[in-house]
């Protein structure tokens with residue numbers, strides 16, 4: 001299911017202000033907040049305010065909010081003053097997705113291994 005507020009969705013609750021988060025950026029359609037379990041010195045999650053389960057669902061709906069998400073991710077990285085950053089969409093259980101409201105992880109502030117584990 002896509003769009004709107006989905007009952008029981010943790011990140012919809014963060015968008016609604018029902019669950020606290022440390023917001024670092026926001027636009028009309030997008031919110032960015034710190035990951036509660038950071039895996040790098042900079043670890044920010046960039047999400048659309050509207051509910052989509054994963055990036056494939058965003059694309060299937062036209063995908064234009066992805067551009068706004070990319071702009072917010074780039075702004076977060078630019079403000080952090082880092083030389084490079086990684087943007088990760090874990091998509092599906094095998095990829096390690098645990099929250100089914102699409103989120104791009106912005107990871108930066110340390111050297112990144114390749115390929116990801």
Ligand code: AMP
Pocket residue numbers: 010019021034035036037038045089090096097098099100
């Ligand atoms: P993923 O495993 O790709 O679905 O990523 C979900 C991410 O959400 C993980 O990195 C978690 O640490 C993070 N997370 C879970 N709950 C919260 C929360 N309440 N506030 C901020 N980040 C969270």
